[in-house]
Amino acid sequence: MRILVTGASGFLGWHTRVRLRAVTDHDVIAVGAANWRDLPELVGAADAVLHIAGINRAPERQVEVGNARLARDLAEALDRAPGAPTVLYANTIQAGNGTPYGTGKAQAAAILAEAAAAKGASFVDVVLPNLFGEHGRPEYNSFVATFVHKVVAGEPPEVQDREVALLHVQDAAQAFIDQLGSAGVQRVTPTATPTGVAAVLETLRAQFAAYRRGEMPALRSRLEVNLFNTLRAAMFPAHYPIPLVRHTDQRGSLVETVRAHGSEGQTFVSTTAPGVTRGQHFHLRKAERFVVVGGRARISLRKVLTDEVVSFDVDGASPGIIDMPTLWAHEITNTGDSELITVFWTNELFDPEDTDTYPEDV
Structure with a gap:
């Protein structure tokens, strides 16, 4: 039609x-x-x-x-x-x-x-x-x-x-x-x-208090998810990356990439060869987090139906949170000479019948 x-x-x-x-x-x-x-x-x-x-x-x-x-x-x-x-x-x-x-x-x-x-x-x-x-x-x-x-x-x-x-x-x-x-x-x-x-107002204040620390607030209802996505849109891109603390001792290091308050979700790790790009899609409802923990990358986003593009250069040596706002096409490209290691998190479990993932080039 x-x-x-x-x-x-x-x-x-x-x-x-x-x-x-x-x-x-x-x-x-x-x-x-x-x-x-x-x-x-x-x-x-x-x-x-x-x-x-x-x-x-x-x-x-x-x-x-x-x-x-x-x-x-x-x-x-x-x-x-x-x-x-x-x-x-x-x-x-x-x-x-x-x-x-x-x-x-x-x-x-x-x-x-x-x-x-x-x-x-x-x-x-x-x-x-x-x-x-x-x-x-x-x-x-x-x-x-x-x-x-x-x-x-x-x-x-x-x-x-x-x-x-x-x-x-x-x-x-x-x-x-x-x-x-x-x-x-x-x-x-x-x-x-x-x-x-x-x-x-109380919900938005509680969400902002948690999120400004890099933590995911409780997302117990569809209304809370929609309010959170509205809040994230207002914070983007000025409040990113959200810095993370790397805890290091003689054994190595540890970075807490996701602290979620009462939310279901799914964490996964990807490796990407030099020069390769992942993503190139957008979401209508998902909250999705990218944290590079090894290698270097450029994360680029474009507001759908516009030419507005925002890019972040990130390095696993200084991990930081870049969360994908809804209705923005996004991609991540390995810009280093070594393997890129990225931790991803979404606030909902993957459903092959309803992926909320729509192809779109940045």
């Missing part, structure tokens, strides 16, 4: 495109502000449209009018399209709550539903709760992004405790993928995890 994604460079749009790249063979047409004027032509080439573009931070009138305007632009493009692509709309639980944002999102849903009906196209209203995840913008995408930024910076965030339902952004992306084959008119509300604002 050819999937058009509006708001393609935004938080949810980028995550959705990465997931489409990882778990499907669909062609993706990315639409943002730069090519918005080409929307009629681009919609005409699509089998499905994921309308994610929206305005949530602007003067109140612009938020309300802007979201409806984006929907009208898409409705006009649908009207001119030769076919009838399925329309999926990134709505919100705030729709219709009387705020400018809620009013604008509700109006956009009505506009798109009407446009789809006029074309005889399927329409899926995906009602999303509070989203969070890797690379969210503080003070913009979610309170979780704000908390993560302040915890890493050592700043005390303002907390107004309340119950809240959270959905990781990759789960929101999967909700769109699951509905690509829907027929007729559907309303979908992905299942979120109930928690509290203060509880989220």
